[in-house]
Amino acid sequence: xxxxxxxxxxxxxxxxxxxxxxxxxxxxxxxxxxxxxxxxxxxxxxxxxxxxxxxxxxxxxxxxxxxxxxxxxxxxxxxxxxxxxxxxxxxxxxxxxxxxxxxxxxxxxxxxxxxxxxxxxxxxxxxxxxxxxxxxxxxxxxxxxxxxxxx
Amino acid sequence: xxxxxxxxxxxxxxxxxxxxxxxxxxxxxxxxxxxxxxxxxxxxxxxxxxxxxxxxxxxxxxxxxxxxxxxxxxxxxxxxxxxxxxxxxxxxxxxxxxxxxxxxxxxxxxxxxxxxxxxxxxxxxxxxxxxxxxxxxxxxxxxxxxxxxxxxxxxxxxxxxxxxxxxxxxxxxxxxxxxxxxxxxxxxxxxxxxxxxxxxxxxxxxxxxxxxxxxxxxxxxxxxxxxxxxxxxxxxxxxxxxxxxxxxxxxxxxxxxxxxxxxxxxxxxxxxxxxxxxxxxxxxxxxxxxxxxxxxxxxxxxxxxxxxxxxxxxx
Ligand SMILES: C[S@@+](CC[C@H](N)C(=O)[O-])C[C@H]1O[C@@H](n2cnc3c(N)ncnc32)[C@H](O)[C@@H]1O
Numbered sequence: 001x002x003x004x005x006x007x008x009x010x011x012x013x014x015x016x017x018x019x020x021x022x023x024x025x026x027x028x029x030x031x032x033x034x035x036x037x038x039x040x041x042x043x044x045x046x047x048x049x050x051x052x053x054x055x056x057x058x059x060x061x062x063x064x065x066x067x068x069x070x071x072x073x074x075x076x077x078x079x080x081x082x083x084x085x086x087x088x089x090x091x092x093x094x095x096x097x098x099x100x101x102x103x104x105x106x107x108x109x110x111x112x113x114x115x116x117x118x119x120x121x122x123x124x125x126x127x128x129x130x131x132x133x134x135x136x137x138x139x140x141x142x143x144x145x146x147x148x149x150x151x
Numbered sequence: 152x153x154x155x156x157x158x159x160x161x162x163x164x165x166x167x168x169x170x171x172x173x174x175x176x177x178x179x180x181x182x183x184x185x186x187x188x189x190x191x192x193x194x195x196x197x198x199x200x201x202x203x204x205x206x207x208x209x210x211x212x213x214x215x216x217x218x219x220x221x222x223x224x225x226x227x228x229x230x231x232x233x234x235x236x237x238x239x240x241x242x243x244x245x246x247x248x249x250x251x252x253x254x255x256x257x258x259x260x261x262x263x264x265x266x267x268x269x270x271x272x273x274x275x276x277x278x279x280x281x282x283x284x285x286x287x288x289x290x291x292x293x294x295x296x297x298x299x300x301x302x303x304x305x306x307x308x309x310x311x312x313x314x315x316x317x318x319x320x321x322x323x324x325x326x327x328x329x330x331x332x333x334x335x336x337x338x339x340x341x342x343x344x345x346x347x348x349x350x351x352x353x354x355x356x357x358x359x360x361x362x363x364x365x366x367x368x369x370x371x372x373x374x375x376x377x378x379x380x381x382x383x384x385x386x387x388x389x390x391x392x393x394x395x396x397x398x399x400x401x402x403x404x405x406x407x408x409x410x411x412x413x414x415x416x417x418x419x420x421x422x423x424x425x426x427x428x429x430x431x432x433x434x435x436x437x438x439x440x441x442x443x444x445x446x447x448x449x450x451x452x453x454x455x456x457x458x459x460x461x462x463x464x465x466x
Contacts, residue, residue: 029313042313043289044263050316053291056332057318057325061304064313079242079311082194083286104237125199126241145305146240 001059005047006031006038014038017074022120023089031066038074040066042083068141070132073118078129078146081120085127093119093131093138103128106147109138152181153358159348166397166430172451179451184352186224186233187455188244189252191310192282195243197222203238214249215423220282221252242309247275248353250424250448250458254342254393255279257420257446257462262287264337267329269322269380272299274306276342281312288337290315293325326379335385343373345394345401349457352450370400374408381413384465390415392461397447399433402459406445407438415463419444422460425452429461 006014011031018024029040030047041050041063053059064083067074081088099109100123108131115133122128131138155163160177167173190197197219201211210225222244224233233239233246255276260266262285271277271292280290292307292315294300300319307315318325346366347357377392384390392409394401406429409415417439420426426446431438445461 040313042286043315044287045265045289052332053316057291057316057328058320059316060300060319061307061317063315064311065308077308079308082242082311083313100237104240126237128241146309148235148237148240 001054001062002035003054003059003062004033005051006033014074017072021073021118022076022087022091024084024087027084027087029066030063032063037065038067038069039063040080070118075118075132075141076120076130078142081127081129088120088127091117091119092122093133095121095123095128097123099123100128101148103131103140104142104147105149106140106142106144108140111136111138153355155358156361158363159358159361163397166399167449175451176449179454180351181355182352184248184456185454186228187247187249187252188222188224188233189247189279190220190222190244191242191278192220193286193311194241200238200243203243207236218256218423221249221423223249240309242311245275245278245306245310247279248456250349250453250455251275251395252279253420253422253424253446253448253458253460254340254391255283256422257460258338258340258389258391260284260288260338264288266290266338266340267336267380267383268292268340268342269325269376270294270342270344271303271317272296273302276340277303277315278306278310278312280340281307281310281314284314286312286314288314291318292316293318293320293322295319295321322376323379326383330382334383335388336383337385337388339380339384339388339390341377341380341390341392343369343376343392343394343401345369345373345396346398347395348397349395349448349450349459352456366398366400370398370404373401373405377405377409378412381409381415381463381465384415386465388465389418390463390465391420392463394459395456396459397449397457399430402447402461403429403433403438403442403445404436406461406463407442409463410439410441415465417441417444418462418464420446420460420462422446424448424455426460427452
């Protein structure tokens with residue numbers, strides 16, 4: 001697995017966007033990138049030790065999928081929204097039960113045209129990943145294996 | 152109903168010599184297993200999960216007061232309902248048979264520790280260990296089967312496990328590699344591939360594929376895996392060896408061999424299910440006296456699947 005720990009500059013930028021977009025203050029994770037996404041390691045192992053393991057073992061995966069970067073914004077994963085549920089303060093889009101059924105089925109939602117950018121989706125107490133609002137639609141990124149229709 | 156092979160029955164009769172005991176076992180293995188789930192405390196508390204599931208009119212029982220995360224869904228559900236529920240899809244619970252939860256409880260992983268889960272897919276116990284560690288410390292979770300590693304990774308993501316490194320290696324080879332790197336662990340789980348005699352309720356086909364030849368081969372592999380793992384334990388560290396089978400060749404014989412070769416000592420695990428002591432002798436081979444402190448979990452004792460759990464300490 002190809003892994004690159006975020007440089008100081010990149011980490012600073014990520015933390016700045018997380019704070020600005022969602023009000024998240026300094027999440028205590030080790031951030032790194034793979035070819036596909038930004039991931040986190042929540043454990044208490046140093047970067048050097050992790051680096052040594054990555055170099056020497058046939059690693060299939062490490063830590064948790066956290067976010068994908070899109071147009072300078074970070075689209076948080078379903079599970080990242082759960083880990084950070086207490087920290088997320090801004091840009092939360094509350095959806096109805098009916099919308100939740102569509103959303104968890106992988107469908108895009110019709111939303112107010114004025115909404116733009118990445119929103120964290122929430123139904124009652126459940127955080128349900130994030131979506132991208134554009135032109136009256138909230139685009140859905142729930143992975144196939146997590147959708148109700150596909151299980 | 153699949154009829155067990157005569158040799159399987161004969162061996163089980165030797166393990167359960169009392170006629171009524173054996174009869175109860177034989178009856179129980181043909182009953183469909185109960186629906187146990189484990190609350191994923193990395194995402195939700197047992198109190199909140201229970202409330203939500205009860206709102207859906209699921210009848211939830213928490214059989215063990217000190218392990219509120221272990222829940223039994225008592226009402227009859229539609230086929231697949233437990234896996235299709237939104238609470239499952241978003242990772243609020245993991246579907247796991249209660250006896251399969253025992254090895255991680257015996258291991259007692261603590262936040263901040265360094266843990267090796269050597270045969271980890273599909274991750275029932277890795278996700279449980281990560282929750283007990285509150286996503287801190289680190290776990291190396293290994294398996295050698297590609298398709299099963301895919302399931303492991305997807306279960307880790309669903310449960311928001313962030314402290315785990317997944318490797319794909321033969322267990323023995325990985326242990327050698329880790330040993331060469333001088334890496335040592337606080338806790339090691341060795342949940343080996345086994346003949347699955349304990350899983351008949353969930354997987355009745357085991358009765359068809361069952362063979363003594365396979366048990367003997369597995370026993371050899373299990374010994375090699377267990378010995379390799381033991382070398383990686385820190386002083387004072389704990390290793391749990393577990394199988395979902397009753398065959399003594401895969402249980403007491405492996406643990407006895409391990410004790411002889413490594414000097415690891417057995418410690419009695421405190422588990423919430425009824426355990427019967429490990430046996431002292433099988434086919435004229437005697438085992439160490441301390442073997443009685445290992446735990447044999449029988450389906451008819453607990454209305455569960457069968458398991459074997461041994462907790463070992465490096466002094
Ligand atoms: C009993 S299952 C493990 C179940 C798992 N611990 C859980 O709780 O979900 C045994 C696993 O060992 C793996 N395995 C078999 N031989 C192996 C070997 N030589 N090295 C590593 N893993 C092996 C199998 O692919 C299988 O996933």
